[in-house]
Amino acid sequence: MEHIYELYNDLPRQGPGDNASTKRALSLIPVLPEKPLILDIGCGSGMQTIELARATNGTVTGVDNYQPFLDVLLANAKHNVKTVNASMDQLPFDKGTFDLIWSEGAIYLMGFENGLNYWRDFLSPGGYMAVTEITWLNDNPHHEPKSFWQAAYPEMKTVAENLKTIKSSEYRNIGNFVLPESSWWEDYYFPLLSRIEWFRKKYSGNNAVLAIADEVAAEIDLYRRYSDNYGYVFYVMQKSD
Template sequence: MKKQGPGDDFYTIKALHLLPTQQFSLVVDARCGTGRQTFVLAKELSTLVHAIDTHQPFLNDLTRRAQEAGIDRLIQTHCIDMKDIPATFPQIDLLWSEGAAYSIGFSNALNSWAPAINTGGFLVVSEMAWLHKKVPKVVKEFFQSVYPGMHTNEQICEIAQNAGYQVLETFIKSLLDHPDSSVIDFAADIIKEIKIFHCSEESYGYAFFILQRV
């Protein structure tokens, strides 16, 4: 598998281009998996990306594919936990985390990572969020069992500000607005077939948050 989460190159690049600079000395990809977004960061920034994950086979696969693609000089893997980022990388310019912060608690992740990010440095993170106050009962019950601590977009922005970040940009990921027609067709089929998504009324989704350490 090339990816283990809901990420997509289109949205990774979109988030990256929303940053006010593309020059970073130390870039860290938190819980990279097999490195879909790691590849994008390395290619777009042409700088070394430190990819971390706790599953060594994922890192081995990432290393192999980086060598095959001829970009292994731009990717360095580390088998460590996300909570150990501050001790391993104390002066980060760009910390990237797609759909992974929740695994150590979203608020805890932002607070524990803050000391490792240089003042003026950036954190780009995607997180599942409630998008509307009105949520269909079946959707609310589903997420109460799988992610009871899910926040609204507004709450996430408040958490970020309280943790010492300035919210620069935020946007919602929508497969139905994707420029690739095959992705749109796939998403439409899935939404029709899976009751929870069919009944969601767009009440939840993944959102990107582009944050700056202050």
């Protein structure tokens, strides 16, 4: 894990996303309190955390289990941002605390259904949740990405299947949209490719460590060739009470 974290250090984001998509998802929420309490789970270095604080005038608590990411977030945040070093499956908050729970590119670590069900308890009555989830964009993906993602994330589903999970997890669907391909490249894959080059030079000759870079590079190439097969989808929902 130490080398994986090192590879992903100094990136604008640790997963696909962009501020325009963050704001678009936020715009789907019909109403929030004047100063909402927001929890950003798996916030990483927190580009979206800062955007949420700016756009809502709320207090945003960023949660991650890697302190250097949280340090970057606090260094960049201007106002209304707190951080907590904790695991997303052991949140140290009272139930019903937050008006909005946010998570970009992280819920897969728990699994979509598990994350929705566990995090639900921390929402206030009628609170909202917005997450991005890696999703099949058609029913018959090519065998190559299908094989890769069945090994990496066997719970990966289609949009229709995820909407059924949202309903069965006692949320009301508000809306969803596919993140644009640019959100994979501009703040994530292009910087990551540069990071991979640096990483390979630093660990030249260390095949065990270089295998990490090779796996990430293969994932990037897979998306380059099969971006029409899968992508990240923003799902916005409201807790049913």
